[in-house]
Amino acid sequence: MSRKFQVKTVPSSWIEHNGRRLDCGPYVSGAIEAKEVLSRLAFKKDKLQDLTKGGINGLVNPGRITRIWVDDPAHGYPFLSSTDILQADLSNISHIAKSVARQNSQLLIKDRWTLITRSGTVGRMAYSRSDMNGMACTEDVLRVIPCEEKVEPGYIYAYLCSKFGVPLVISGTYGSIITHLEPHHIADLPVPRLGEVEDQAHELIQRAADAQVESGxxxxxxxxxxxxxxxxxxxxxxxxxxxxxxxxxxxxxxxxxxxxxxxxxxxxxxxxxxxxxxxxxxxxxxxxxxxxxxxxxxxxxxxxxxxxxxxxxxxxxxxxxxxxxxxxxxxxxxxxxxxxxxxxxxxxxxxxxxxxxxxxxxxxxxxxxxxxxxxxxxxxxxxxxxxxxxxxxxxxxxxxxxxxxxxxxxxxxxxxxxxxxxxxxxxxxxxxxxxxxxxxxxxxxxRKQSQELEKEAVALVERTIEEGGR
Structure with missing residues (x-):
C-alpha cells in the first residue's frame, strides 16, 4: 500500500462483511477486496496450512540465531539475507559458520520453497532456486514448504505473489498491516484450486528459476x-x-x-x-x-x-x-x-x-x-x-x-x-x-527471459481468478 494520498470507493457490502470497519487501511491495502473476489469463486479453496508439508509446521520461522561469520567457505554456509533472496547474483554473499546451522536445522533451505520477508518490508517473495538449495537463510524470512503431493510449488509461489496473495499475506486478522509476519498469520490464507492452471503456472515458474540458474x-x-x-x-x-x-x-x-x-x-x-x-x-x-x-x-x-x-x-x-x-x-x-x-x-x-x-x-x-x-x-x-x-x-x-x-x-x-x-x-x-x-x-x-516467465505465471493466475470471480 502506497503512503501517498489515495481515494477508493468501496461497496457498502464490504463494510458489512468486515464488522462495519470505517478505517481506510484494510480497504485501500487490497486485502478486503481480495477476500471478496475469492469468496465469489466457484473454485474449491484450501487453507494454506493444508497444502504445506506437515500442516502449519510447513510454515517455518526458524527463530533468532547468533551470527558467527567465517571467511573460508569450507567452514560455513552461504547466508541469504532478506535482501539477498531477491538478488540475481548470489556469488558474493557472506558465509555463516556451520556450527550455527547445526544448532538450528531450520536455518537451511531447499529449492522449490517460497520465501517471504517477515520483517522490515513484509511480504517480498522469492522462489527458492536450485542454486539456493542447502544455503542458510536469515530468520527474517518465512519459509513456505509445499506438500508436493497436494500442490505444485510453483503455483503456490505464483499465487502468493499475485495481487490477490500479497494483500492477504501482509494483512492481519482484521486487515490491518502487520510489522512482523508469523506462521499463524497466513496459516488460514485461502488458496483457490485452479486445476490445470496450477500445473501451467508451476511450469512457468520452474522454467523461470532454471533460466536464472543457467544465467549464473x-x-x-x-x-x-x-x-x-x-x-x-x-x-x-x-x-x-x-x-x-x-x-x-x-x-x-x-x-x-x-x-x-x-x-x-x-x-x-x-x-x-x-x-x-x-x-x-x-x-x-x-x-x-x-x-x-x-x-x-x-x-x-x-x-x-x-x-x-x-x-x-x-x-x-x-x-x-x-x-x-x-x-x-x-x-x-x-x-x-x-x-x-x-x-x-x-x-x-x-x-x-x-x-x-x-x-x-x-x-x-x-x-x-x-x-x-x-x-x-x-x-x-x-x-x-x-x-x-x-x-x-x-x-x-x-x-x-x-x-x-x-x-x-x-x-x-x-x-x-x-x-x-x-x-x-x-x-x-x-x-x-x-x-x-x-x-x-x-x-x-x-535473466530477461526468467523475469518474463515469472510475470506470465502470475498474470495467468490473476486472470484465472478474475474470470472465475465474475
Missing part, C-alpha cells in the same frame, strides 16, 4: 575463462580491505596517498594485469558516464523516464523504482543507461555493493541512472562489452582494482577518472574475447 552458470563460465587465460587466481583476498602493510614507489603516491589504494592485494591485482599486457580502459575505447547531481522530481508513470538506484540494479526483477521528470534530464543523455553497458555501484562501504558490477540487458535500456551508478560503455570491437564486464565484475582481480579506487572516509565513492585508468588484459585473443562476450550476452537474455 554462464556468468561463472565467462569469469573462469578470463581467469584461466590470464593466469588469475579465483580469489585474491577474503575481504576488500584487510589489515596489511606494504610499500609503494614514490612515483605511485603522487596522485593517491591513501593506504588502501596501495594495499598488497591491490598491488597484486595490478601486477597480474600488467603481466597480462593490460592497457587502461580509456585506451581500450571504454567511455565512462556519471549522472549529474540534480534536483530529483518524480512523476507518475507515463510522464517521466524510468529511474533506478544503485541498489535496484542488482535485483532479480528489474522494474522502475520511480519516474524522473523528463524536463530535468539533459539533452546529452549522460543520464541514460544503454543495453550492454557495465553498471558499477560507485558509493557505499567497501566490502558492500561499492565496486560491484551489473550487466545491462535490454530490460534496463533507456532507464535514468542514479548519480550513485557509473556506466562504462565500450566502443571498440577489440574490447567487446561482455569481455569488459567479465573482467571487471566476474573476476576478483577486476573487483579489487575497482574497490581500491574508492576515495572518501565516511561514504567512499569511485572517481570516474580513476576507474578509467584501470588496466584491462589484452592477453585473450580477439576470438576469446568475443566468446566471453557471447557468454555474457546469453546470460543477460536468460
Amino acid at each position: 552458470k554462464l556468468r561463472n563460465q565467462a569469469g573462469a575463462m578470463v581467469n584461466e587465460i590470464c593466469g588469475f587466481p579465483q580469489k585474491l583476498a577474503s575481504g576488500a580491505r584487510i589489515f596489511a602493510y606494504s610499500s609503494a614507489n614514490s612515483n605511485d603516491v603522487l596522485r593517491r596517498l591513501d593506504a588502501t589504494f596501495h594495499n598488497p592485494i591491490a598491488q597484486q591485482a595490478e601486477a597480474l594485469t600488467k603481466a597480462a599486457n593490460g592497457i587502461s580502459l580509456s585506451s581500450a575505447g571504454v567511455l565512462g558516464y556519471e549522472s549529474n547531481r540534480m534536483k530529483q522530481v518524480f512523476v507518475e508513470e507515463g510522464y517521466g523516464t524510468p529511474f533506478i538506484t544503485s541498489g535496484g540494479i542488482f535485483s532479480k526483477t528489474i522494474t522502475p523504482e520511480r519516474y524522473l521528470r523528463n524536463q530535468l534530464l539533459g539533452e546529452d543523455e549522460t543520464w541514460r543507461i544503454n543495453e550492454y553497458d557495465t553498471l558499477v555501484a560507485r558509493s557505499g562501504q567497501v566490502g558492500g555493493i561499492i565496486g560491484r558490477g551489473v550487466w545491462t540487458d535490454s530490460r534496463l535500456d533507456g532507464f535514468a541512472a542514479s548519480p550513485h551508478i557509473l556506466r562504462l560503455r565500450p566502443t571498440s570491437e577489440e574490447f567487446p562489452p561482455g569481455y569488459v564486464y567479465a573482467f571487471l565484475s566476474l573476476t576478483d582481480v577486476g573487483y579489487q582494482l575497482l574497490a581500491r579506487t574508492a576515495a572518501g572516509s565516511s561514504i567512499p565513492f569511485l572517481p570516474l577518472d580513476a576507474v578509467l585508468e584501470i588496466k584491462i588484459p589484452t592477453t585473450p585473443s580477439l576470438q576469446q574475447r568475443h566468446e566471453i562476450d557471447e557468454l555474457v550476452k546469453r546470460s543477460g537474455e536468460l
Whole structure:
C-alpha cells in the first residue's frame, strides 16, 4: 500500500462483511477486496496450512540465531539475507559458520520453497532456486514448504505473489498491516484450486528459476575463462580491505596517498594485469558516464523516464523504482543507461555493493541512472562489452582494482577518472574475447527471459481468478 494520498470507493457490502470497519487501511491495502473476489469463486479453496508439508509446521520461522561469520567457505554456509533472496547474483554473499546451522536445522533451505520477508518490508517473495538449495537463510524470512503431493510449488509461489496473495499475506486478522509476519498469520490464507492452471503456472515458474540458474552458470563460465587465460587466481583476498602493510614507489603516491589504494592485494591485482599486457580502459575505447547531481522530481508513470538506484540494479526483477521528470534530464543523455553497458555501484562501504558490477540487458535500456551508478560503455570491437564486464565484475582481480579506487572516509565513492585508468588484459585473443562476450550476452537474455516467465505465471493466475470471480 502506497503512503501517498489515495481515494477508493468501496461497496457498502464490504463494510458489512468486515464488522462495519470505517478505517481506510484494510480497504485501500487490497486485502478486503481480495477476500471478496475469492469468496465469489466457484473454485474449491484450501487453507494454506493444508497444502504445506506437515500442516502449519510447513510454515517455518526458524527463530533468532547468533551470527558467527567465517571467511573460508569450507567452514560455513552461504547466508541469504532478506535482501539477498531477491538478488540475481548470489556469488558474493557472506558465509555463516556451520556450527550455527547445526544448532538450528531450520536455518537451511531447499529449492522449490517460497520465501517471504517477515520483517522490515513484509511480504517480498522469492522462489527458492536450485542454486539456493542447502544455503542458510536469515530468520527474517518465512519459509513456505509445499506438500508436493497436494500442490505444485510453483503455483503456490505464483499465487502468493499475485495481487490477490500479497494483500492477504501482509494483512492481519482484521486487515490491518502487520510489522512482523508469523506462521499463524497466513496459516488460514485461502488458496483457490485452479486445476490445470496450477500445473501451467508451476511450469512457468520452474522454467523461470532454471533460466536464472543457467544465467549464473554462464556468468561463472565467462569469469573462469578470463581467469584461466590470464593466469588469475579465483580469489585474491577474503575481504576488500584487510589489515596489511606494504610499500609503494614514490612515483605511485603522487596522485593517491591513501593506504588502501596501495594495499598488497591491490598491488597484486595490478601486477597480474600488467603481466597480462593490460592497457587502461580509456585506451581500450571504454567511455565512462556519471549522472549529474540534480534536483530529483518524480512523476507518475507515463510522464517521466524510468529511474533506478544503485541498489535496484542488482535485483532479480528489474522494474522502475520511480519516474524522473523528463524536463530535468539533459539533452546529452549522460543520464541514460544503454543495453550492454557495465553498471558499477560507485558509493557505499567497501566490502558492500561499492565496486560491484551489473550487466545491462535490454530490460534496463533507456532507464535514468542514479548519480550513485557509473556506466562504462565500450566502443571498440577489440574490447567487446561482455569481455569488459567479465573482467571487471566476474573476476576478483577486476573487483579489487575497482574497490581500491574508492576515495572518501565516511561514504567512499569511485572517481570516474580513476576507474578509467584501470588496466584491462589484452592477453585473450580477439576470438576469446568475443566468446566471453557471447557468454555474457546469453546470460543477460536468460535473466530477461526468467523475469518474463515469472510475470506470465502470475498474470495467468490473476486472470484465472478474475474470470472465475465474475
